[in-house]
Amino acid sequence: MTNSEHIRDEELELYALGGLPEEEAAALKSHLASCGECAMKLAESRGNAALLSFAAKQEHPAGTIKAELMERIRANREREEHYAWPLPANHQKDAKTQGVTKPGDARLGGWWNWVVVPAALALALVSLGLSWQNRRVSQALEKQRQATQALLHEREEAEKLIRILAAADTVTVKLAAAGETAGSGVVKYNERMGAVVYSAQLPAAPAGKSYQMWLVPVTGSPISGGVLEKGPRSVGAVWLEEVPANTAAKAFAVTVEPAGGSQQPSGAKVLVGAT
Amino acid sequence: MKTTSIGGEATSDWSLLGRIARKDEVAFSALYDRYCGLVFSTAKRILQRTGEAEEILQDVFYQVWCRAERFDRAKGSLAGWLLVAARNRAVSMLRRKANRTGELHEHGVMLGVDMESHAAQELLLDTVRRVMANLPDGQREALECAYFEGMSHSEIARKTGQPLETVKTRIRIAMDTLKKELS
Numbered sequence: 001m002t003n004s005e006h007i008r009d010e011e012l013e014l015y016a017l018g019g020l021p022e023e024e025a026a027a028l029k030s031h032l033a034s035c036g037e038c039a040m041k042l043a044e045s046r047g048n049a050a051l052l053s054f055a056a057k058q059e060h061p062a063g064t065i066k067a068e069l070m071e072r073i074r075a076n077r078e079r080e081e082h083y084a085w086p087l088p089a090n091h092q093k094d095a096k097t098q099g100v101t102k103p104g105d106a107r108l109g110g111w112w113n114w115v116v117v118p119a120a121l122a123l124a125l126v127s128l129g130l131s132w133q134n135r136r137v138s139q140a141l142e143k144q145r146q147a148t149q150a151l152l153h154e155r156e157e158a159e160k161l162i163r164i165l166a167a168a169d170t171v172t173v174k175l176a177a178a179g180e181t182a183g184s185g186v187v188k189y190n191e192r193m194g195a196v197v198y199s200a201q202l203p204a205a206p207a208g209k210s211y212q213m214w215l216v217p218v219t220g221s222p223i224s225g226g227v228l229e230k231g232p233r234s235v236g237a238v239w240l241e242e243v244p245a246n247t248a249a250k251a252f253a254v255t256v257e258p259a260g261g262s263q264q265p266s267g268a269k270v271l272v273g274a275t
Numbered sequence: 276m277k278t279t280s281i282g283g284e285a286t287s288d289w290s291l292l293g294r295i296a297r298k299d300e301v302a303f304s305a306l307y308d309r310y311c312g313l314v315f316s317t318a319k320r321i322l323q324r325t326g327e328a329e330e331i332l333q334d335v336f337y338q339v340w341c342r343a344e345r346f347d348r349a350k351g352s353l354a355g356w357l358l359v360a361a362r363n364r365a366v367s368m369l370r371r372k373a374n375r376t377g378e379l380h381e382h383g384v385m386l387g388v389d390m391e392s393h394a395a396q397e398l399l400l401d402t403v404r405r406v407m408a409n410l411p412d413g414q415r416e417a418l419e420c421a422y423f424e425g426m427s428h429s430e431i432a433r434k435t436g437q438p439l440e441t442v443k444t445r446i447r448i449a450m451d452t453l454k455k456e457l458s
Contacts, residue, residue, distance in 0.1 A: 010447045013446070013447060013450045014443060014446060017422060018366070018421075019427045019430075021428070043350065043383035043385040044385045044387065046355065046383065046384040046385070047384050047387060048453065048454055049422065050355045050384060050386070051358075051386075052422045052423075053317040053361070054313075054400050054402075054404070055404060055407045057316060058313070058400065059315060060315070061328075061329055065329050065332060066307060066311065069336055069337065070300065070303075070304065073303060074300070076337075242324050242325055242326065243323075244323040245323065
C-alpha cells in the first residue's frame with residue numbers, strides 16, 4: 001500500500017483488533033493520520049470489534065465498586081470546587097473599586113448605617129459559625145461513609161470466603177515441607193470459581209525474600225496464588241486469592257522468591273502438596 | 276441492567292454525558308448502571324481476575340467523569356468507546372504482565388448498532404453469542420485470541436500452528452460473518 005491509496009477494509013478490521021505486526025501497523029498509522037475517510041472506516045471497524053465484548057460471560061460488578069467510584073468523583077468535584085473558590089484577582093479588584101463604602105460615605109447613610117453595619121457584622125459571624133459547623137458535619141459524614149464502605153467490603157470478602165469453603169466442589173490439599181524449612185499448610189481450591197484459600201505455618205521469610213503460593217496446573221506454567229506478606233494477613237492467617245477459573249490443578253507449592261513475588265517460581269520450594 | 280430512566284424518561288447516552296460534563300452525579304450514576312456490566316465483563320474475560328477488572332472499570336468511568344466535555348459526538352459512540360477503552364486497557368495490562376508490548380488506540384469508535392437500552396443489549400448478546408457459537412473452531416479461536424487475549428497475529432499463528440496468512444484470513448472471515456449478522 002502506498003500512502004496515497006486507501007487502506008482495504010480487511011486490513012482495517014485487523015488493525016482495529018490491534019494484532020498487526022509493528023511494521024504493518026506503522027504503515028497504516030501513517031496513512032490514517034492524513035486520511036479522514038480511512039480514519040472514519042477505522043472507527044467503524046473498532047465499533048464492530050467492540051461488539052465482541054458481548055461474547056464475554058456477562059457479570060455484574062460488586063455494589064461497593066460503584067460506591068467507591070462515586071466517592072472518588074465526589075472527592076474530585078470537591079477538590080475542583082475548593083481550588084475554584086478564591087475569587088479571580090480582577091474580581092477582587094472590582095469588588096474593592098465598586099464597593100459602596102468610601103471614606104466619609106457613612107454620612108450618606110446617616111443613622112441607618114448604625115443599624116446596618118452591626119447587623120451585617122453579626123450576620124457575617126453567624127455565617128462563619130454555620131459554615132464551620134457545616135464543615136465539621138461534612139467531615140463526620142465522610143468518615144462514616146468511609147467506615148460503612150470498609151465494612152461492606154469486609155462483609156463481601158467474608159461472604160466470598162464462606163461461599164468457597166462451603167462449596168461441594170472445593171477440594172482440600174495439605175501442604176508439607178519440601179526442603180529444610182519446617183512448615184505446613186492447607187489449601188482449599190475451587191476450580192470452578194477460580195479461588196484459592198490457604199493458610200500456612202512458616203518461619204519468617206529470609207531478609208529481602210517473600211514466600212509465594214503457586215498453583216501448578218495440569219498443563220502450562222505455574223500460576224501465582226499471591227505473596228504471603230507480613231501484616232494482618234501474615235503467616236498463620238488465611239489468604240484468599242483469585243486465579244483463572246476452570247484451571248485444573250495438579251499441585252500447589254510455596255517457594256521463596258524475591259520480596260514482592262515473581263512472575264514465575266525461581267526459588268526453593270518450602271511447601272508442596274498434590275491434589 | 277436496565278434502561279436508564281430519570282424522571283420516568285429514557286435518557287440517551289449523549290444527554291447523560293452533557294449532564295456529566297456539568298458534574299451531575301445522578302447522570303453519571305445512570306450511565307454507570309447502563310454499561311458497568313459490559314465494561315466489567317469485558318475486562319474480567321481478558322484478565323480473568325475480578326480485582327483487576329474492577330480497577331479497569333473504575334478507571335474507564337472515572338475518565339468519563341473527568342473528561343466528559345472532551346468527548347466529541349462527531350467522532351463516534353460513547354458506548355463503543357467504553358468497550359474499546361476497557362478492552363484496550365485490559366489487554367495492555369495483560370501484555371505488561373507477559374512483558375509484551377504493543378500500542379492500542381481508542382480514539383474514534385463508531386457503532387452501527389444501538390445498545391442504549393436493556394432490550395438492545397440483550398439482542399446483541401444473543402446475536403453475538405450465536406455467531407460465535409456457529410463459527411468454525413479455527414475462526415472462533417483466532418478471534419478470541421486476538422480480542423480477548425490481545426495476541427498478535429504472529430502469536431496466534433505460533434499458538435495454533437497455522438500459517439500467519441491463515442490466521443489473518445480466519446479473523447477477517449469471522450469479522451465479516453459478525454458484521455453480516457448484525458447489519
